[in-house]
Amino acid sequence: MYSEITLPKGFKCAGIAAGIKPASVKDMALILSETPAASAGVFTTNQVCAAPVKVCREHLEHGLARAIVMNSGVANACTGSEGIVAAKEMAAEAARLLNCAPQEVFVCSTGKIGPQLPLDKIVAGIGTLISAADAESVQKTAEAMMTTDTRPKVSVAEFAVDGKPAKIVGFAKGAGMIEPNMATMLSYITTDAAVEQHALQAALKKAVDSSFNRISVDGDQSTNDTVLALANGEAGNTKLDENSADWAVFSEALERVCFELAMMIVHDGEGADKFVTVNVKGAVSEIEADLAARAVANSMLNKTAWAGTYPDWGRIMDAIGYSKAKVVEEMVDILYDETQAVAKGCRSTVAQEALIKVVSQTEFAINIDLHLGEGSATVYTCNCTEEYVRINY
Amino acid sequence: MYSEITLPKGFKCAGIAAGIKPASVKDMALILSETPAASAGVFTTNQVCAAPVKVCREHLEHGLARAIVMNSGVANACTGSEGIVAAKEMAAEAARLLNCAPQEVFVCSTGKIGPQLPLDKIVAGIGTLISAADAESVQKTAEAMMTTDTRPKVSVAEFAVDGKPAKIVGFAKGAGMIEPNMATMLSYITTDAAVEQHALQAALKKAVDSSFNRISVDGDQSTNDTVLALANGEAGNTKLDENSADWAVFSEALERVCFELAMMIVHDGEGADKFVTVNVKGAVSEIEADLAARAVANSMLNKTAWAGTYPDWGRIMDAIGYSKAKVVEEMVDILYDETQAVAKGCRSTVAQEALIKVVSQTEFAINIDLHLGEGSATVYTCNCTEEYVRINY
Numbered sequence: 001m002y003s004e005i006t007l008p009k010g011f012k013c014a015g016i017a018a019g020i021k022p023a024s025v026k027d028m029a030l031i032l033s034e035t036p037a038a039s040a041g042v043f044t045t046n047q048v049c050a051a052p053v054k055v056c057r058e059h060l061e062h063g064l065a066r067a068i069v070m071n072s073g074v075a076n077a078c079t080g081s082e083g084i085v086a087a088k089e090m091a092a093e094a095a096r097l098l099n100c101a102p103q104e105v106f107v108c109s110t111g112k113i114g115p116q117l118p119l120d121k122i123v124a125g126i127g128t129l130i131s132a133a134d135a136e137s138v139q140k141t142a143e144a145m146m147t148t149d150t151r152p153k154v155s156v157a158e159f160a161v162d163g164k165p166a167k168i169v170g171f172a173k174g175a176g177m178i179e180p181n182m183a184t185m186l187s188y189i190t191t192d193a194a195v196e197q198h199a200l201q202a203a204l205k206k207a208v209d210s211s212f213n214r215i216s217v218d219g220d221q222s223t224n225d226t227v228l229a230l231a232n233g234e235a236g237n238t239k240l241d242e243n244s245a246d247w248a249v250f251s252e253a254l255e256r257v258c259f260e261l262a263m264m265i266v267h268d269g270e271g272a273d274k275f276v277t278v279n280v281k282g283a284v285s286e287i288e289a290d291l292a293a294r295a296v297a298n299s300m301l302n303k304t305a306w307a308g309t310y311p312d313w314g315r316i317m318d319a320i321g322y323s324k325a326k327v328v329e330e331m332v333d334i335l336y337d338e339t340q341a342v343a344k345g346c347r348s349t350v351a352q353e354a355l356i357k358v359v360s361q362t363e364f365a366i367n368i369d370l371h372l373g374e375g376s377a378t379v380y381t382c383n384c385t386e387e388y389v390r391i392n393y
Numbered sequence: 394m395y396s397e398i399t400l401p402k403g404f405k406c407a408g409i410a411a412g413i414k415p416a417s418v419k420d421m422a423l424i425l426s427e428t429p430a431a432s433a434g435v436f437t438t439n440q441v442c443a444a445p446v447k448v449c450r451e452h453l454e455h456g457l458a459r460a461i462v463m464n465s466g467v468a469n470a471c472t473g474s475e476g477i478v479a480a481k482e483m484a485a486e487a488a489r490l491l492n493c494a495p496q497e498v499f500v501c502s503t504g505k506i507g508p509q510l511p512l513d514k515i516v517a518g519i520g521t522l523i524s525a526a527d528a529e530s531v532q533k534t535a536e537a538m539m540t541t542d543t544r545p546k547v548s549v550a551e552f553a554v555d556g557k558p559a560k561i562v563g564f565a566k567g568a569g570m571i572e573p574n575m576a577t578m579l580s581y582i583t584t585d586a587a588v589e590q591h592a593l594q595a596a597l598k599k600a601v602d603s604s605f606n607r608i609s610v611d612g613d614q615s616t617n618d619t620v621l622a623l624a625n626g627e628a629g630n631t632k633l634d635e636n637s638a639d640w641a642v643f644s645e646a647l648e649r650v651c652f653e654l655a656m657m658i659v660h661d662g663e664g665a666d667k668f669v670t671v672n673v674k675g676a677v678s679e680i681e682a683d684l685a686a687r688a689v690a691n692s693m694l695n696k697t698a699w700a701g702t703y704p705d706w707g708r709i710m711d712a713i714g715y716s717k718a719k720v721v722e723e724m725v726d727i728l729y730d731e732t733q734a735v736a737k738g739c740r741s742t743v744a745q746e747a748l749i750k751v752v753s754q755t756e757f758a759i760n761i762d763l764h765l766g767e768g769s770a771t772v773y774t775c776n777c778t779e780e781y782v783r784i785n786y
Contacts, residue, residue, distance in 0.1 A: 078739055080739040082739075113705075313506075314507050346507075
């Protein structure tokens, strides 16, 4: 429960049931800055992308933002020009009530691809959200973002810049369709630190690359992925950029929040009950290490083996072998946590029971050394259970 | 049941229980040509490949072969130099009994990665196989090749070359770990047609590309995939090559047998109960059409949607969008069989019930038109059920 958390200074939020989902489930959220905030955004790389993503990209050019309005239940993806009009209308309605430019409002949708937004419900919801918004509704806001998530996801960092206390509060949703470059993943970062817009954008991109872009649930990428950051400067510090003395303090706090949220997403992987860290080192390059780690993390045979607490390192050898990373079979070492399963490409002398013990844990690491170079990478993933299949029926 | 089938002239086969698998399950097979046969082979592209694959590649250079000896239960993969010695010993033992060069014997293994071959059982098994071999043991041979397969897979073509009756009998196994470029997939093609070795190799490669390389069960590629063809010339025709009058007759029969075997593998996909053909046309190139089709066929979200008889075309849009094929969202049409789900990137006016009806069938096609060019490709796949997860525990 996040009921103890308050937003950074000058921010308010709300989460309500606007009738988009059935049975009074919360389905709309608002994040609001009382003053214009420097904004940054990172979006899905999918060529098929949702109307709100297109609108956000356009609004991001404005540089300043007052609000993020989002709905769950309907993705407003593959909805053509009607979908774009609806996303713009969603921003315009919030702007009208907040007395700002539509470009100062970001809009997000998550849920089913195909249907048009129920605009009447959305418009009514925006009014309710603005009336309800306060600095304490963190739990409700995070709940309203959820789709197949089993729990809301919030992370907080407190720090000082320029001697002034400042804060980051981040929200996220996502549990399936998670792959490289984000997927059905939404995250909103609020901070009262004052940050130059270009520096905020660079810091957000870097933080996303080392967090949300390092997780994989099912290898599918979504049409709606969006990470937005708003920095409203209410902490009163001198505006930060990469040259500021306290830049590292801020950027590390941002990375920490993004990383924590990303880990929450993997932990909440659809139907998953095991968290697996795949470390690859000794690759020819960092890029190749990443390719090998993702091949393992995305392999259905590995995910199902982990579900069955079956230490099938052969499936790991297989996956790195077909990855685009250079692999010399006879050089490969694989450890489950600290227990060596493979030595120089062959089964180690370790007893199978020792490996089963590691894979029986709810969290463990697969440590792969290709012994070819200096490249290393880590991908965070989860197992695949029968429950995953049921959820996605 | 394949009990009515006899092998092409001059071939014998056998399938026995050699004690590698528990409970007297058949686990060794032999295919034998009484005279040296022209040979061809296509192998896994995985960088991690099994010892028998390495040995087969070497023996293929000999050009002529007498026999294929295989075992199921143990893959002899990731077994280092000991594994190579065992695979060579397997070939040498058969060669000794058949009074031929070891290079004239191909060896294959399929099953668990890691353990060494139980060479004593293998050696004893080879003797039993050779004694048991006859032209009628097609069913037993196909059964001995099985791992998670639920049924043996055999295909036959009869034709005439040079006015002489000739025949192809093909065997296959494979049910999981199936992806582009073959995976835990073994196939043996026997024919009594006389074929030049280089022409046989080219024809086999072409047949594999349009059959085994067009199927996908779970996106994983194996370490042991092998397709071998033996042509012993006992039909008495003049040796065929690409310039022969009857070349098309032979090469089309070969393609037909490979295609039929490949379709049997998809139909027997681990835990699958639906057969799905993914057709992409209108791509910028054939390669891009293939990328888009594979993205759809390999997407867990699509496979599970099909399992749930849920016509979620949004997941198809999503998958083509993140594929490496160029996609312009507003141009895309998607049909389930002949029923249009997506028109110009948006939901068509067709009722959901009509789509559900298509997806409820045990076989249907996803027809995607990107409207960007002339490239087209087809991939054959299956759904993913909870049973898949259970099988791979």
